[in-house]
Amino acid sequence: RSQALGGxxxxxxxxxxxxxxxxxxxxxxxLHDAIARDELELHxxxxxxxxxxxxxxxxxxxxxxxxxxxxxxxxxxxxLAEETGQISLIGAWVLREACRQNKAWQDEGLPPLRVxxxxxxxxxxxxxxxxxxxxxxxxxGLESRFLELEITESMLMHDVNATISxxxxxxxxxxxxxxxxxxxxxxxxxxxxxxxxxxxxxxxSFVRDIPHDKDDSAIAAAIIxxxxxLxxxxxxxxxxxxxxxxxxxxxxCTGMQGYYFSKPLPSEEFAQLLRQGxxxxxxx
Ligand code: C2E
Ligand code: MG
Ligand code: MG
Ligand code: MG
Numbered sequence: 001r002s003q004a005l006g007g008x009x010x011x012x013x014x015x016x017x018x019x020x021x022x023x024x025x026x027x028x029x030x031l032h033d034a035i036a037r038d039e040l041e042l043h044x045x046x047x048x049x050x051x052x053x054x055x056x057x058x059x060x061x062x063x064x065x066x067x068x069x070x071x072x073x074x075x076x077x078x079x080l081a082e083e084t085g086q087i088s089l090i091g092a093w094v095l096r097e098a099c100r101q102n103k104a105w106q107d108e109g110l111p112p113l114r115v116x117x118x119x120x121x122x123x124x125x126x127x128x129x130x131x132x133x134x135x136x137x138x139x140x141g142l143e144s145r146f147l148e149l150e151i152t153e154s155m156l157m158h159d160v161n162a163t164i165s166x167x168x169x170x171x172x173x174x175x176x177x178x179x180x181x182x183x184x185x186x187x188x189x190x191x192x193x194x195x196x197x198x199x200x201x202x203x204x205s206f207v208r209d210i211p212h213d214k215d216d217s218a219i220a221a222a223i224i225x226x227x228x229x230l231x232x233x234x235x236x237x238x239x240x241x242x243x244x245x246x247x248x249x250x251x252x253c254t255g256m257q258g259y260y261f262s263k264p265l266p267s268e269e270f271a272q273l274l275r276q277g278x279x280x281x282x283x284x
Pocket of ligand 2: 059118150180
């Protein structure tokens with residue numbers, strides 16, 4: 001390749017790699033200070049019950065307000081934090097902040113809701129994850145039934161017995177589990193029954209093209225039907241259009257989350273939504 005493109009191409013490529021590595025290093029060191037500098041925040045996206053149209057919960061989504069780069073996506077800094085090991089600190093901060101905010105809303109008299117927090121693979125494998133979750137609840141005074149942890153299929157695949165035992169310990173605290181990005185991994189629904197999972201979240205890649213894409217529509221319908229038969233709730237992620245909503249209603253999907261109802265919002269805007277008592281019009 002470098003021959004055909006001339007002698008400089010390899011060097012060019014390699015210096016680009018260096019710049020990228022340096023950028024990563026700079027990002028990682030900035031991330032190290034992000035918590036101390038108060039640059040991390042959580043946004044909240046409502047989850048809506050499709051039968052009643054009411055908000056039944058919310059997902060906490062991490063944001064990093066970088067002093068130079070502006071808002072950095074969690075798709076960038078969460079993997080970075082996993083690589084550098086900073087995920088323990090960030091993950092613990094996210095848990096505590098989500099619990100604190102949820103308790104504050106309840107104390108204000110807003111309708112009590114469950115907050116869902118994403119756990120990364122490395123965080124889940126931390127030896128003391130149960131203690132960290134218990135501590136976040138104890139420090140903030142949030143009742144455990146108002147906390148849900150989102151995990152992904154790949155996290156269930158490593159060591160099944162160890163995973164079930166960690167999940168059982170956490171479940172004994174009173175928290176619940178949802179399975180995020182469902183359909184992108186390789187697990188079958190019958191396999192899932194071994195784990196204490198209350199809710200499946202259909203990955204947005206299957207929701208995006210329904211009802212036009214027949215395959216995606218069939219997959220979404222099958223997930224909903226089988227989950228319902230197994231007594232597992234389903235939330236469709238990434239719902240943006242009334243057509244998608246109508247399809248999910250026909251399939252008797254239990255819940256939805258997506259821009260069609262609301263984007264993830266800064267905490268104050270989310271609280272406004274709750275105070276207004278906004279509901280989803282499911283009649284369409
Ligand atoms: P996720 O957990 O699957 O979260 C859903 C993502 O879809 C969010 O992206 C949300 O903003 C986006 N979304 C919601 N509704 C729609 C819609 O209607 N259309 C489209 N196109 N997108 C929609 P976000 O906030 O950028 O987060 C991306 C991912 O980063 C999350 O995917 C999650 O895996 C990870 N993440 C976010 N916060 C945390 C965190 O605190 N801890 C960990 N470990 N991971 C996090
Ligand atoms: Mg999630
Ligand atoms: Mg997801
Ligand atoms: Mg995702």
